[in-house]
Amino acid sequence: MAESPSRRLDANALDCLFGAARTPQRWTTRPVDDALVQTLYEQVSLGPTSGNCSPARFVFITGSEGRERLRPALSAGNVNRVMGAPLIVVVAYDPLFFEQLPLLCPTEDLRPWFAADVGLSEETAFRNGTLQGGYMIMAARALGLDVLPVSGFDQSTVESAFLAEDGWRANFLLCLGYAEHEGLPPRAPRLSFGQGCRVIA
Known part of the structure; x- marks a missing residue:
């Protein structure tokens, strides 16, 4: 019987995802191909969520009209870096994600459980939607994109401009594209294992 291939990434792949990956300061004008956006979402959708609930929703802003609708929501320090990103x-996340559970989790009748408990459904949607946003960061890097996560924006403005029709809630922004890597400052410090972790036997 043939051995299954190792699923451990090599050093180069880990470097792409973590070690060499940096938060962009400036962007090139190279666009992000539409087919790559589709592939990106397909990879993100494969990541695990609680009960396969998959509450994250993504709005991709590509053109000048959408950018101008976003501009008033951005904090002053984020305007240039966000508006300059190709994508x-x-x-976001869907508070009514549980309406899709008969499709996403057909072996268990989970919909009534969430539909009857607003607090539980909101917590589940936010937590797992954030998890899926993290998957998007890693998937984008794996596909050769640079990623700038942004939390400096007005949530209500973004929701009014882009999400109100569907009732989705904004979580954070991601700017994707191909960065200029020259002149980046040194990487900011990180906590050591001893500072950031506890091991309990």
């Missing part, structure tokens, strides 16, 4: 993603 901007509103990472």
